[in-house]
Amino acid sequence: MTSIKDKLASSVRQAKAGAEPAPAEKDEKEKAETRKTPRSASATAKTAAAKPAPPQSLAAAPPDSAQELFPDRIWPD
């Protein structure tokens, strides 16, 4: 529970630091600290597993599959 809380908050901090044009000194330090943290084995594995999927696979999919990808969407006719 606590770890998900921390992970989510720090992921947002990290995304924010990456998006900001001129990060404050404190943020810079935080960012550096985050980078130094060794990646967990599972995180590395996830990245590796995600890599082989070619980015074109989505664009190449037939338009019909959009419905399957977003079953919740209300599609205009």
Next chain:
Amino acid sequence: MGGPLVIAVINQKGGAGKTTVAMHLGAGLARRASAVVVDLDPQGSATQWAAAGTQSFPATVKHLRVGAGPVDLRRDFRAYPFVVLDCPPAVESRAAALALQSCDVAVIPVLPSPMDLWASLRLPQDIDEARRLNPRLRAYLLPNQIEARSALSAAMQEALAEFGLPVLRTPVRRRGIYKTAALEGVSAYQLGARGQSAVAEIEGLIEEILA
């Protein structure tokens, strides 16, 4: 500031719940005074929602295509005490910029999901920029699709603190009734006992916004 109370429901992320929230704010506000939901999304989901089913939607729903010409939302909808703007999923769009410049209150629905949170991160900056032209703008984050027993839902509060914007105290839960309402072209207010819990949270939300 005279004229209507204009509430923009905005977030560049698609699927955050803008239309669902806008339609329910419109339906709830319509019980207090006449209300219009202005559908600024070219996809027209709010308009389709109002047209679905056989019952009429409790608030007026108008589709507005924002072209290149001048638009004055406050003047155009001054007949309504409450104006809710359902924004397209693109903050760079002219419609969204117009909404932020014309509104009194911006409600930003955010989902308890990392990618949705990351994608919403530029909102505080957009709000800051809009405030230069629209200093009265109040902006709130609204946790949407919150689940009682989900760790991610519970983790939202801390993550949202990073946005530096106030968070509405009443979150919107993930409820099937919101989808049922869209299917039937109504709001939870028209669905009797089935809609009761949803109505309670929407009322809480409206009271916070009107306070």
